[in-house]
Amino acid sequence: MxxxxxxxxxxxxxxxxxxxxxxxxxxxxxxxxxxxxxxxxxxxxxxxxxxxxxxxxxxxxxxxxxxxxxxxxxxxxxxxxxxxxxxxxxxxxxxxxxxxxxxxxxxxxxxxxxxxxxxxxxxxxxxxxxxxxxxxxxxxxxxxxxxxxxxxxxxxxxxxTAVLAAPLSGLLAWGLAAGASAPLARLTRRTAGLDPRTSTARLPEEHTGVREVDELAATLRTVLARYDEQAARTGQALDTARSFSSAAAHELRTPLMSMGTNLDILAGHPDLPAAERAEVLADLHREHARLLGLLVMLRDLGRADLVEADAFRPVDLSDLADTAVAEARRRAPDADITLDAAPGLTVHGWEPGLRLLLDNLLGNALAHGRDAQGRARVRVGVSRAEGGLLVAVDDQGPGVPPDARARIFERFQRGPDSAGSGLGLTLVAQQAALHRGSVTVTDGPDGTGARFTVRLPADGGGLSGDGGGLPGRRDWLIGTAGADRDWPIGTAGANRSQSFPKDRP
The missing domain is CATH 3.30.450 (Beta-Lactamase)
Incomplete structure (x- = not known):
């Protein structure tokens, strides 16, 4: 009726x-x-x-x-x-x-x-x-x-009068109600042909003068916008899954082939001398570790590509940095790692992602920031900066050449002597972008080594936990960004592997 x-x-x-x-x-x-x-x-x-x-x-x-x-x-x-x-x-x-x-x-x-x-x-x-x-x-x-x-x-x-009032009042009420519900009828006709699965046409924003109809139209626009967002996220999730399988198949081929060759050597030469056998086994262990590390990095990259805004909440960055430094000291007991962080420095962010950022910066410094004698001295600083917080990680290594400082954040960029997956600093750049921040690499404070600096807005740059406001760059695993994309380091990435004098994993 x-x-x-x-x-x-x-x-x-x-x-x-x-x-x-x-x-x-x-x-x-x-x-x-x-x-x-x-x-x-x-x-x-x-x-x-x-x-x-x-x-x-x-x-x-x-x-x-x-x-x-x-x-x-x-x-x-x-x-x-x-x-x-x-x-x-x-x-x-x-x-x-x-x-x-x-x-x-x-x-x-x-x-x-x-x-x-x-x-x-x-x-x-x-x-x-x-x-x-x-x-x-x-x-x-x-x-x-x-x-x-x-x-x-x-x-x-x-x-x-009562008998006559029934049809007359009913007819008058029907006429008034029909006129009042005309905007609703027009809204029904406009929405009847909308199919978000096959068309991008949406409701125009116009005022009918009837508050309830305008509120209903606004609700429909919101629902359609959420549908578009979820459809885009679903498509992105499918692309991420496809990219994960493609990247895993491409990047795992080399270590798997190397492991297969070593296994063939062990199987075909049971009387292999002990020294050569130990070398083959060590190579197998290295490739196995590289394989596991690559899978973990790809998983973390895809996980951050699919994170939702409601996962963001206030995070004590000083406490998180202290936990990451303690874990790095446990992994590298011979390294000298110091932390300078004032208590209570809070940022609106995704805690697992910020922990990934800190762990990968520390892992990069421990792997490539050692001096000529092989000693690792790493300085981690968390401080308050204008508009947000600043995370700085200094090492005493050979540093990063200026022409390579942008490319080290691209996927699968490894130096000729690197045993990493080439995704560690990509994860750092991804998390900086996800938190509406930036990451840069410069020379160390005294001209020695490298300094990695991450700037994060304290309030998440307007990112809230209401399901909206996520950054536009969500394709770090898909890897289709071109020169028109906005990178937190100022360059565009490509799905290729290059080497340069001093690389970072």
Missing amino acids: RLSTRIALAVGCTVPLLVLAAGWLLLGLVARDLHRAEDRHLQQRAVALAPEARALLRASANGRPKAADTRERRLFSTALDVGVRLVGPDATFRGGPQPDPSVPLPDASAGFVTVRSAGRSWRALVRQVRTPAAAGTLWLFAPDTADRAQVRLVRNRVLL
Whole structure:
């Protein structure tokens, strides 16, 4: 049932009931006012008739018939338009319009009452009349005007009005409701042809003047926008899965082939000398470790590509850096790793991603930041900077050449002597971009080694946990970014492997 029809039926049923209720109330008020007017008239007649009634009782009680007749005529003439009935000890005198004598009357102390007789109603007033010689009861009667034809006519007209009000009010309500729901009908026609699976057409933003319709249209636009977002995220997740399998197949081929060759050597030469056998086994261990590391890096890269905004929350970066440094010291007990971080430095971010950023910066410094004697001295600093926080990791290694400082953040960039996966610094750049920050590499503070600097906005750069505001760059594993993409290091990445004098994994 259409909304306009529902409103028409509701109004068409409600208005007659309201008319009947108002008519019933009006008739009751009119009847009460008529009764009051009748009662005042009877009261006035009673005051005028009381002396004549007492004189009639005295004449009747003293046995004077002629005087009694005279008093009776005077009583009836004084009554004018009301009926009179005087009930004495020995006789009853009646005159004027009144109920039939056979109609029982109420108790003599009732005051104003209504008496019904032969389909008619009478308004009656009873008074006690006393004289020294006798006592009697004086009844005054007047036709009940509250039940006359005029009142019945008003009652009939109220009923007729209620009957006519039903279709008229229903028709009027239907017309008004149809006009009011016209914007809703237009919205229905516009949305009926929308298919977000096959078309990019969406609802235009326009104001109809009806708040409910505008709110409904805004809700529909929000739902369609969320559908588009989820469809894009689903497509991105599929691309990420495809890229993961492609990258894994491509990058795992070399270590797997190398491991296969070493296994063939071990299987084909059971009498291989111990030194050569140990070298083959060591090579197998290296390739196995590289294989596991590559799988872990690819998993972390894909996981960060698919993270949602509701995973972001306030993170104590100082405490997180302290945990990462403690873990690095455990992995490399020979390294000198120091941390300079003031307590309570908080950033709005994804805690697992920030931990990945710190772990990979420390792992990079431990692997490539050793001096000529093989000693690793790493300095980690977390400080407050303008608009956010600053994370700096310094090492004492050979540093990064200026022409290679952009390319080391690309996927699978490894130096000729690197045993890493080529994804460690890509993860750092990915997390910096995910948190609307940036990462740069420069020379160390004293001109020796390298300094990796990550800048993070304290509030996430406007990123909130309400499901929106994620950065546009979410294809680090897919690896299709071109020169038109905005990188946090200022360059574009490519899915290729290059070498340069000093590389980072």
